[in-house]
Amino acid sequence: MSKTMRNVLLVVVLLVVAFVVGFEVPDVRANGTDIGKWRASIEMMPQRLRSLGGQSTDPSTQTLPLIDTYSVVMEQIKANYYGIKAINERELTYDAIRGTLRALGDPFTRFMDPESYKKMVEENEGNFTGIGAQLDTNKNNEVYVKEPLEDTPAWRAGIKANDVILAVNGKSIKGMNILDVVKLIRGPADTKVRLTLRRPGVAKPFDKTIVRKVVEFRMVKYRMADENAKIGYVRLYQFNEKSDQQLDEALAKLEAQHMKGLVLDLRGNPGGLLMSAIDVASRFLESGPVVIIQERGGQRNPYYVEEEKHNHKRYPLAVLVDKSSASASEIVSGAIKDDGVGTLVGVTTFGKGLVQTILPLPDHSAVAITTAKYLTPKGTDINKKGIAPDLTVEPADNLDITDPKTDNQLAAAIDVVKVKMGLLPKSALDKYEKAAKVADGGTQVTDKAAPPGDDRPGGSLVRRRHEPDAKPKPLAPLSRPR
Amino acid sequence: MRTIHRIAIGVLVGLFFASGYAARKECARRQAALIVAKDNKAVFEGTRIASTRLADVSGDVDIRPLETLYTVLNRLREHYVEQLTVEDEGKMTHEAMRAMLAWFRDPNTRFIEQPERRVVLDAEHGKFHGIGAVLAIKQIWRPSKDKPKERVSEEHLVVVTLLPGSPAAKAGLKPGDEIVAIDGRDVLPFDPYQHVSDLVGTDRFRDTTDSQKRKMLDAEQKRIDEGIGIVEAEALLTGEQKKAVTLTLAAKPPAKPTRLTILPQDMVVDVVGDPRMETSTIGYIDINYFGSTTADEFAQALRELQAKSAKALIVDLRGATGGDMGAALKIAQWFEPGRNLAVLIKSRGRKTVIQVPSTNNGEPWRKPVVLLVDRGTARAPEVLAAGLREVGAAKLVGEKTYGNFTDSTLIDLADGSGIVMATGKYVTAKGYDYNGKGLPVDVQAATSDEQMKAAIKLLTGGKS
Numbered sequence: 001m002s003k004t005m006r007n008v009l010l011v012v013v014l015l016v017v018a019f020v021v022g023f024e025v026p027d028v029r030a031n032g033t034d035i036g037k038w039r040a041s042i043e044m045m046p047q048r049l050r051s052l053g054g055q056s057t058d059p060s061t062q063t064l065p066l067i068d069t070y071s072v073v074m075e076q077i078k079a080n081y082y083g084i085k086a087i088n089e090r091e092l093t094y095d096a097i098r099g100t101l102r103a104l105g106d107p108f109t110r111f112m113d114p115e116s117y118k119k120m121v122e123e124n125e126g127n128f129t130g131i132g133a134q135l136d137t138n139k140n141n142e143v144y145v146k147e148p149l150e151d152t153p154a155w156r157a158g159i160k161a162n163d164v165i166l167a168v169n170g171k172s173i174k175g176m177n178i179l180d181v182v183k184l185i186r187g188p189a190d191t192k193v194r195l196t197l198r199r200p201g202v203a204k205p206f207d208k209t210i211v212r213k214v215v216e217f218r219m220v221k222y223r224m225a226d227e228n229a230k231i232g233y234v235r236l237y238q239f240n241e242k243s244d245q246q247l248d249e250a251l252a253k254l255e256a257q258h259m260k261g262l263v264l265d266l267r268g269n270p271g272g273l274l275m276s277a278i279d280v281a282s283r284f285l286e287s288g289p290v291v292i293i294q295e296r297g298g299q300r301n302p303y304y305v306e307e308e309k310h311n312h313k314r315y316p317l318a319v320l321v322d323k324s325s326a327s328a329s330e331i332v333s334g335a336i337k338d339d340g341v342g343t344l345v346g347v348t349t350f351g352k353g354l355v356q357t358i359l360p361l362p363d364h365s366a367v368a369i370t371t372a373k374y375l376t377p378k379g380t381d382i383n384k385k386g387i388a389p390d391l392t393v394e395p396a397d398n399l400d401i402t403d404p405k406t407d408n409q410l411a412a413a414i415d416v417v418k419v420k421m422g423l424l425p426k427s428a429l430d431k432y433e434k435a436a437k438v439a440d441g442g443t444q445v446t447d448k449a450a451p452p453g454d455d456r457p458g459g460s461l462v463r464r465r466h467e468p469d470a471k472p473k474p475l476a477p478l479s480r481p482r
Numbered sequence: 483m484r485t486i487h488r489i490a491i492g493v494l495v496g497l498f499f500a501s502g503y504a505a506r507k508e509c510a511r512r513q514a515a516l517i518v519a520k521d522n523k524a525v526f527e528g529t530r531i532a533s534t535r536l537a538d539v540s541g542d543v544d545i546r547p548l549e550t551l552y553t554v555l556n557r558l559r560e561h562y563v564e565q566l567t568v569e570d571e572g573k574m575t576h577e578a579m580r581a582m583l584a585w586f587r588d589p590n591t592r593f594i595e596q597p598e599r600r601v602v603l604d605a606e607h608g609k610f611h612g613i614g615a616v617l618a619i620k621q622i623w624r625p626s627k628d629k630p631k632e633r634v635s636e637e638h639l640v641v642v643t644l645l646p647g648s649p650a651a652k653a654g655l656k657p658g659d660e661i662v663a664i665d666g667r668d669v670l671p672f673d674p675y676q677h678v679s680d681l682v683g684t685d686r687f688r689d690t691t692d693s694q695k696r697k698m699l700d701a702e703q704k705r706i707d708e709g710i711g712i713v714e715a716e717a718l719l720t721g722e723q724k725k726a727v728t729l730t731l732a733a734k735p736p737a738k739p740t741r742l743t744i745l746p747q748d749m750v751v752d753v754v755g756d757p758r759m760e761t762s763t764i765g766y767i768d769i770n771y772f773g774s775t776t777a778d779e780f781a782q783a784l785r786e787l788q789a790k791s792a793k794a795l796i797v798d799l800r801g802a803t804g805g806d807m808g809a810a811l812k813i814a815q816w817f818e819p820g821r822n823l824a825v826l827i828k829s830r831g832r833k834t835v836i837q838v839p840s841t842n843n844g845e846p847w848r849k850p851v852v853l854l855v856d857r858g859t860a861r862a863p864e865v866l867a868a869g870l871r872e873v874g875a876a877k878l879v880g881e882k883t884y885g886n887f888t889d890s891t892l893i894d895l896a897d898g899s900g901i902v903m904a905t906g907k908y909v910t911a912k913g914y915d916y917n918g919k920g921l922p923v924d925v926q927a928a929t930s931d932e933q934m935k936a937a938i939k940l941l942t943g944g945k946s
Binding site (some may be wrong): 011014015016018019028060062063064065066067069070071073074076077078081082083084085089090091092093094096097098099102103104111139170175181285296297354357359360361363364367370371372373397398 | 491494495496498499503505544547548549550551552553554555557558560561563564566568569570571572573574575577578579580581582583584585586587588590591623630688693743773827828829888889891895896897898899901903904905906
């Protein structure tokens with residue numbers, strides 16, 4: 001009995017001891033290994049990051065690999081960032097990409113998020129779907145129609161300039177940003193949009209229902225600038241897929257009015273597609289290269305005049321350029337200057353001698369990468385230098401490009417054409433030259449004549465995708481309409 | 483029979499051992515969920531991050547953004563007009579991290595280059611560079627004018643405190659001063675164009691002529707082009723460059739902005755000043771910075787005062803800054819061992835109670851304490867002051883503190899650069915949140931003399 005008791009007691013004690021030992025075991029470990037492990041995990045972090053850089057642990061010899069660093073930092077952000085802003089991985093990554101590209105120090109290598117890429121594609125194609133009204137905000141912060149574009153759904157529906165938009169599809173747009181209003185009005189072709197409008201002189205607001213269609217941007221404006229001398233004026237706004245065709249039509253119409261001389265206005269033209277520039281230059285040059293593309297690695301590929309495009313008579317020609325004439329504008333003006341087929345009037349151009357290729361990305365964003373340089377037909381690199389005009393004419397302080405009365409550069413260009421036509425003596429241009437010398441001794445870029453290195457025509461790169469490339473707008477608010 | 487008994491007992495012993503082990507594990511798990519603030523300084527020095535289980539997030543990692551970045555990098559390597567080098571990629575990584583973290587528009591979250599990283603390290607050891615002022619980027623959020631649903635921020639570079647004897651202090655820079663320009667270059671907020679957007683929205687702008695508008699915008703562009711980013715400005719003034727800088731300080735109109743020229747210099751600051759007996763019974767310890775040696779120096783100072791049989795203590799935290807929570811905890815250990823000092827609120831609703839370690843290095847101080855604070859008291863010293871005040875261990879005398887209770891973590895990158903990231907916010911153990919507001923004091927006093935007098939009065943008055 002007592003022996004059984006003792007045995008039972010012994011077992012119980014044994015069990016209790018077992019439980020306690022079991023309970024205490026991790027404690028014993030916690031004093032040793034757990035803290036060790038804790039420390040190890042703390043120390044692991046820098047080591048893990050360090051190991052991303054390579055074998056050496058000397059920080060001064062390390063360079064950080066982009067993808068691995070990004071992954072680690074993004075993981076940390078998602079696990080531990082504490083702040084007001086909710087983490088948006090896509091936006092964070094887009095900014096990381098923008099930073100990556102900025103490091104190259106090339107303003108033309110840049111990232112486009114899906115929205116701006118889509119917009120760029122539309123601009124290059126030269127059309128968009130919508131109603132074709134140019135909108136602006138007035139003094140009272142209301143959105144109004146500045147101008148219904150000719151021959152568009154808005155035009156046909158009887159929308160007039162200065163109509164104030166009150167609502168879109170019955171939804172008030174009061175206080176809304178103009179860009180958001182544009183988004184509401186735009187939509188797929190053949191769908192309807194209902195605008196509520198208030199028209200000056202009409203008592204009650206009224207509705208107009210408009211069917212959205214594909215609207216073409218007008219890339220070209222033209223008129224007879226001098227009726228007596230029959231000097232035509234053609235302004236090209238941008239180089240897209242429609243530009244050359246619209247230029248061709250404009251020239252044909254001016255020729256029908258017996259044009260004898262021409263002013264081509266490339267002022268403010270930020271450029272566009274490379275192929276469009278070659279097409280446009282081909283309207284004026286008879287033969288020879290328009291531009292030489294220098295690929296990565298130094299290989300030079302000249303692009304020649306497309307002779308079937310040279311379907312217009314050769315008239316005395318002046319080309320207006322300014323500091324915003326960039327990219328494709330400089331290809332055309334450079335080719336015309338080197339060939340001598342026309343005279344450049346205005347001020348030194350922007351100086352963008354780089355070619356970008358647009359590469360679409362998996363998520364419908366895209367990246368524009370500078371893939372080549374270009375040189376003028378005589379082999380001049382104009383990057384960061386620009387093209388100096390043959391006749392420097394600084395813009396007058398009150399110059400308004402849409403008002404010929406204030407446009408001293410246009411007046412000079414017309415004089416240049418008149419001299420060529422023999423209507424004015426050469427001395428008629430002296431006053432401009434004198435003024436230019438007073439202004440700043442005239443910055444002239446000398447053309448180094450260098451023969452194209454390689455005669456093979458264009459390489460196999462995706463040239464079709466070559467760059468629109470408006471130069472980046474310096475001030476954000478200026479990109480608002482007006 | 484006996485064998486079966488033995489086996490049964492053996493199995494039972496095993497089972498009990500296992501259940502004991504399991505019980506302990508469960509206890510440990512629950513405890514760990516509550517508190518992890520052991521006497522382990524490393525936990526508080528920006529390395530805490532390593533303890534986060536990354537597995538928590540790997541499940542929701544979105545592969546698409548990574549794929550986009552990856553494709554961009556590959557395209558650049560293949561097609562960019564210049565062949566990219568390893569150095570180019572290192573630079574690209576830096577700019578990518580800088581831009582990515584700038585997305586947050588958070589003064590406590592940013593990429594830091596190697597030199598700035600070294601400056602942070604030096605500060606931990608009481609070594610300072612530049613003009614000798616602790617600066618902060620003060621951020622103000624307000625609703626956007628043209629997009630009512632969005633908020634825009636505005637950042638100001640302000641002086642939190644001046645290091646004793648620094649060039650900035652000698653030149654007359656004051657806590658609270660706002661630096662608006664350096665060498666004539668405007669200090670630009672995170673979005674320098676916000677100012678332009680605001681300008682465009684004003685009636686003054688709308689009603690003016692087109693050429694006037696153009697002039698105003700050109701002037702703004704020039705200001706931005708020639709300006710200096712606020713983060714860069716802070717780095718310049720606290721970095722290792724030695725050229726004289728001229729600061730323009732904001733003034734309330736009609737007063738004109740003042741200018742100060744300061745010659746930067748390297749300096750070593752006593753993180754803890756020599757202790758002294760302020761009166762026959764009151765000891766005084768001055769702490770200037772919460773860095774890696776602060777706690778040990780404080781301990782030594784306190785022991786000296788104990789040896790001089792001080793009956794009360796004044797700890798001067800005026801102008802004290804620094805982010806070393808380990809130092810704050812070790813100092814708190816002298817007053818309230820084992821108590822909860824604060825609660826750290828982290829992302830995704832996680833909370834950690836910050837517990838003061840139990841004492842193990844001497845007799846705690848149980849006599850009256852006054853902490854002197856002012857608007858230059860920021861970060862770890864603030865957390866310490868808030869915690870000691872809440873448990874009744876100390877009274878606060880002086881001015882309301884600066885109000886930076888954010889917890890930020892430094893992640894070192896392999897090339898010596900780093901990332902600073904906001905990872906939490908400290909509130910008091912009872913849940914009071916003084917972040918952005920500042921910690922109130924028990925006795926308000928404006929000048930240095932008055933503050934000291936008030937402290938002495940409080941300590942002697944308390945006794946009588």
